[in-house]
Amino acid sequence: MTTSDDAATTPPRKQPQEPPREPREDVGPSPAGPPHVAPYHHPAAGWGAAKSVTRFLAREGAYLDGPRAVMRMNHENGGFDCPGCAWPDDTKGLHLDICENGIKHVTWEMTRKRVGREFFAAHSVTELSGWSDFALEDQGRLTEPMVYDPDTDHYVPIGWKDAFALVGRTLRGLDDPNRAAFYTSGRLGNEATFLYQLLARELGTNNLPDCSNMCHEASGRALQASLGTGKGTVDLKDWEVTDALFILGVNAASNAPRMLTSLAEAYKRGAQVVHINPLVEAAATRTIIPHDFTDMALNRATRTSTLNLQPRIGGDMALLRGMAKAILEQSAADDRALDRLFIDRHTTGFEAYRDICLATPWEEIERQSGLERADILGAARVYREADRSIFSWCLGVTQHEHGVDTVREIVNLLLLRGNLGREGAGPSPVRGHSNVQGNRTCGIDHRPAAGFLDRLAEVCGIEPPREHGLDTVGTIEAMRRGDVTVFVGMGGNFALAAPDTPYTRQALESCELTVQVSTKLNRSHLVHGRAALILPCLGRTEKDHQRAGVQSTSVEDSMSMVHLSVGMKRPASPHLLSEPAIVAGMARAALPDSATPWEWYIEDYDRIRDTMARVLDGFEDFNRRVRLPLGFRIKQPARELVFDTPSGRAEFSAAPLPDVVPGAGTLALGTMRSHDQWNTTIYSDDDRYRGVKNLRTLVFMNRDDMRERGLAEFDRVDVTSTARDGSTRSVHGYLAVPYDIPRGCAAGYMPELNVLCAIGDYSTQSDQPIMKHLKVTIEKS
């Protein structure tokens, strides 16, 4: 690990002379010492978080800037939106609601390190391909547009005008607009998002893959089918008054740390907090809220859980069905177990659902969930006794073959007791990237609704294509076949985030042109097409000057609140453009005859918002409402019990229970994030709350599964996945770590383990890669 400020003197680790252009297996920084694993006994957040932040600020040379910036983050009036997760801002808008990972995320963007033209002159792409991902990002912020020069194998500077001309020329040269794909990582603000989808659709394609295809696609599809909306229906006020919270498949202390506040407050108020996760994560124990200065000073922790259940990986649906079965069985003698009035008035499909629940034997529910009947009945009791319940979930539920069925089962359970359309009750998915939900709202959808396209056509005067486009997996396969030849990445790190790393690499390398709009150097710049551009953009913390003055952009959080974000820092380089300006530049070059006033939009983002207000549902009077303190909430028909479903009612589903029990000798492996990482950005090799130090190439295993394989702690193992098509993929020399995880289950870190996710192993329900449910064997190396 380096503590140096100066990019040029940062020694990258291991620089092979003639490295193959293989992605590195070591993604993180050089471990600071030998691997070490011991249980973490401290509460989540609190002083452990404070210490970690201090070390991080020192490394980035941002002692002053970091804290100063954080003071301007997530304010009810002004300030920028935290570029970290999508958890909503505190409804009271009064105290500073910040978290360790938010601070790291902001500081990461504000680093003083720079990667300029001298850097690219000094290092060829082949050489950089041998660097670890940590070393790449650690070079700092990109400063000017660069183009790949195949003669020298170096990136060389290019002016913005020429860069746009290259994009425009290539897009205009395509015989079919569907040969281009436009990827979005969920950081992109709403205004840039709207222009980006307009560019794609005016060009003539719905090829709009996004990170959501790997994330909450299953939630969107399930909620749409059940409730006629792609989003959750609750907000933070509901969290503040609910009687019972059920938290499934989220590592909140690391990935949505501000949820800890809500959990602790719920506990203090006497609400039940049930965690459903194969691992007992830190958020399921206790916490010290960093902004609660008294608790910090007294080192006083609050519990964040009243019940923890550890189902097997993929066992959630069986558990939920068991809870429903218990409620239904009880309803024979207890006429308040079900909300019959609600069911009759607002739902359809109840009888079929009741029949399938009652017909599913308890033995099957126990086997598939990996839990004992008594535990399931315990959870059902909590649910029965609560007047108002909220179910919240993240990737542990969605990244499975049957993710859609499982989310629908959550809704089924909510409907049974009328937990919808009233205060303190309803579904509450936890989104990932800070604006991933806004991206969908503003048109990033490869399967757009006809009504949206009609309005886009009418307001923007374009002829949008009607056939569905490609999602993330579809795009990778199409690039690999040679059907898609231009890839544009609006943020993100596609080469590393996507499944089947070598396959995705070949797909990107088959392209005629790859364009990456980024803030920092990453793997996706080194895995490129025949022509390649790096277009550096402003970060969310930075001032965006346009003709009409300093501009702001809007974002939508996990709970449908839309608010403005205004950067306040001087840009990392004078040569950066804003994301809206980059989209407009590409659009003008690709569509020279376009009637869309691209340049005029960029002069003043209010103009983009005025157009959005006419196209998007719920954005009426956008410019005024977005400037209200805390912004505004997009209206949510399902919350008002208005269901845009074929029946006009909330629809129960009655899917059969999937078989998730691993076959003899195999384990179900879930890939997940460590505490000290942001998707493909690795801050350190530690995973504090799981007690891991200096180690990322590990696999967490149940002790009995280890014993059965003759494995001791830190034994080196080979992990081999078997895809549906029978093909196998392996990683070698990973360290086995005994962990409190159900038998038959294993876990390890993304993105290292993405090599094990076969490209064809995506859910038939959501097309989402099955990143939480790889079928693996583990053997001593």
Ligand SMILES: Nc1nc2c(c(=O)[nH]1)N[C@H]1C(S)=C(S)[C@@H](COP(=O)(O)OP(=O)(O)OC[C@H]3O[C@@H](n4cnc5c(=O)[nH]c(N)nc54)[C@H](O)[C@@H]3O)O[C@H]1N2
């Ligand atoms: N600091 C930080 N914050 C982030 C991110 C980050 O990388 N770093 N990423 C952001 C993004 S894009 C997203 S989508 C979210 C991701 O947030 P999470 O969903 O928390 O992400 P993962 O680390 O993949 O963790 C998944 C959790 O699911 C559990 N799990 C695995 N399999 C199962 C299962 O079958 N059933 C159940 N019930 N649980 C299971 C794991 O034990 C783990 O606790 O976080 C966002 N916030």
Ligand SMILES: Nc1nc2c(c(=O)[nH]1)N[C@H]1C(S)=C(S)[C@@H](COP(=O)(O)OP(=O)(O)OC[C@H]3O[C@@H](n4cnc5c(=O)[nH]c(N)nc54)[C@H](O)[C@@H]3O)O[C@H]1N2
């Ligand atoms: N095996 C496995 N794979 C997974 C997952 C998993 O759980 N398991 N999770 C999946 C999920 S949920 C997601 S969301 C994806 C994440 O996929 P992505 O969103 O594609 O990846 P990130 O790592 O978040 O992207 C980081 C890069 O974004 C760029 N960036 C940062 N800030 C900005 C900005 O303001 N503007 C622009 N233009 N660029 C910026 C930086 O250059 C940085 O290198 O990964 C998926 N991959």
Ligand SMILES: [Mo]
């Ligand atoms: Mo995500």
